[in-house]
Amino acid sequence: MKFIIQRDQLMESVQNVMKAISSRTTIPILTGMKIEANENGIKLTGSDSDISIESFIPKEEDGIEYVEQIEPGSIVLQAKYFPDIVKKLPQKTVEIESEGLQVTIRSGSAEFHLNGQDAEEYPQLPQLHTEDSFEIPTDLLKNLIKQTVFAVSAVETRPILTGVNMKLEDNYLNFVATDSHRLAARKIPLEVDTTNMTFSSVVIPGKSLNELNKILEDTQENIEISVTENQILFRTRHLYFLSRLLDGNYPETSRLIPEQSKTVVHSPTKELLQSIDRASLLAKESRNNVVRLSAKENNQLEISSNSPEVGNVMEEINVNSIEGEELKISFSAKYMMDALKAVENDQVRIEFTGAMRPFIIRPIDNDQILQLILPVRTY
């Protein structure tokens, strides 16, 4: 195997593929990165058996040549050293050549010799055979991920909650995540006909979506999503991202979302977010990061926090409107800030149904985003 490649392109691909490689794996060869060269270009592969990523660098694209002098072949290189080597090479181009299991990396006057492993021993990635595919714009998928994935559970007490529930329903694509203390949901209409698809609900590990979001570019180009019983594949022109799905049924959350409200607040998002952020400065000191919100007369919201050992903070902000009953409620400042950031609108509508019940945050004119937070009860 031999080829000469643009270092920047190689670096980007290496970094993408590294997202799937873990130094702790039960299959030793998976600590390495597979490099394959054929006449069309170079393919890099990384996998930790939960996530597998393939990144393809074409020989040439849009008239720009990325790879030259390709002699086909393949090898597996230690992922511990390869990325840093590529990063620190002196020239814009890199020559990679393998002789048996010996790999030589040249750039300018620098020359590395690395011991590789036989690519034949690298596990074959499963081929997905499914008709259940649809496409959405990449930037929209990134939004769906960003607005939900932060709410997955970080602890394994209920493993299914560490994933994001993806559902197809009435030509809507639904993402829901909850750690049981807060819930984030986003849906978008699908323009394709989904009636023929056999899957309706799967749970994608939150970690996979986080990594995917990091790799995907913010582009309107479509990404193809294919689903099988236990795997999901995201595919763009040069990227192939395969993740296992979580086993088990995702809890039915829709009936837990209150339908009526007793107090409704319309507020500018930024002012509210900043006020909560300020109050949480002291709340962080106590163990819970809890702030208190009181809905008062004259469209005033009072945000306060009290840490006995540090001090307290109180702030009143003017909001657009407060309808319904007076209310005092305490909640995690972090959950509230996460939710307000995910709303992506200047104005929010917050619906409360009582101090011991979940409340809902939505953009003022959009029902496709829903953030729900469970309050805390102070002893």
Added chain:
Amino acid sequence: MSKWYPKNGRVIFHVDMNSFYASVEMAYNPKLKGKPVAIAGNPEERKGIIVTSSYEARAKGVKTTMPLWEARKLCPDLVVMRPNFDRYRFASSEMFKILSEVTTFVQPVSIDEGYMDITACQHLGSPLDIAASIQQRIKDELDLPCSIGIAPNKFLAKMASDMRKPMGITVLRKRDLPKKLWPLPVKEMHGVGEKTAIKLNKIDIYTIKDLADADTFQLKRLLGINGERLKDRANGIDSTPVDPDAIYEFKSIGNSQTLAHDTTDELTIQRLMRQLARKVATRLKRKQVVGQNVQLMIRYYDRKTVTRSVKLPEYIETEEEIYITSLDLFENHWTGDPIRLLGVTVQDIVEKDEIVHQLDLFTYQKEAEKEPLYQAIDHLTEKYGKNPFKKIEPKSDDQPRTSFQKDFLDDFKK
């Protein structure tokens, strides 16, 4: 009177009750006076050890922590009693009441000893007079002996109270150090345990004088920051104040117990674990605290000891939660060797008042049913100040056993 008090500096007492449990028993039953009396944990079992003994028993060689059978061999007419914690608790609180009448700067450190800062008590007389009157009152009113150390700081006061027992009053000034403190073997020093003493001996430190002269860096390498502290103390330096609030600071609650026989029987182990979890849960409840970390200690037949802990996502307090968590730890870390002792400790402790309960999406409806009640409480709180309704905790008859000496401190909290 002020000539008795230093111009800059403090006058600290350390009041130490003499063989406290045994003395309390003698006060209750004067017939025991003059006899060798010992209080022991569990007279019937192997683990029965001497908790404390009277001076008459000590004269025959009976020592604290000595197994019962050994003590009986040394002193065949030994009167052995089970502890009556209620009596000790009561006597202790009466004793601290007397101390508090002299000054509010009283720091109880365990059930039978405490520090006092009497720097501001010049109007009551010389330190010696005050000490004598405290000792006399405790003798007259409670029929209990105590020793009092008088010194410019807590460490020296503690060392002083140890110098004359029972019923001694000892003044230890800095100028007395070369004659009274330095000749003592280093293991006699407060803060130097058996293990530290062995370490110190290895670098040729045998007396407190050796420690006072030792090289600070060498000590730090050997014992960490504590090495420097010990050297300061050997030189009579101790700046820690008498802190009446110190009893509020506790970070963990744990119980441990030795098994009757070294065992690998999982049923026996689980039963002991259950007992320990119950004891810890009871103590957490008494203190109205919850914890977020559970530590398990396993001591094997060969005295090899391991501790393993786990941090939990939520605060816990119940027997069941503690039991399940410690059993988990056990299953993950037990080597399978015979076990001699188990210990369960809940760490990262906070007062219940300080924490809040995060409601759960899947269970909130149960909590929400109590909403009107909480609203009413909120309302009244605003009107009358902090929560007038506390969950009423059933007063338990459970006597805490081990670690009693620290738990008693709760009695002194407001």
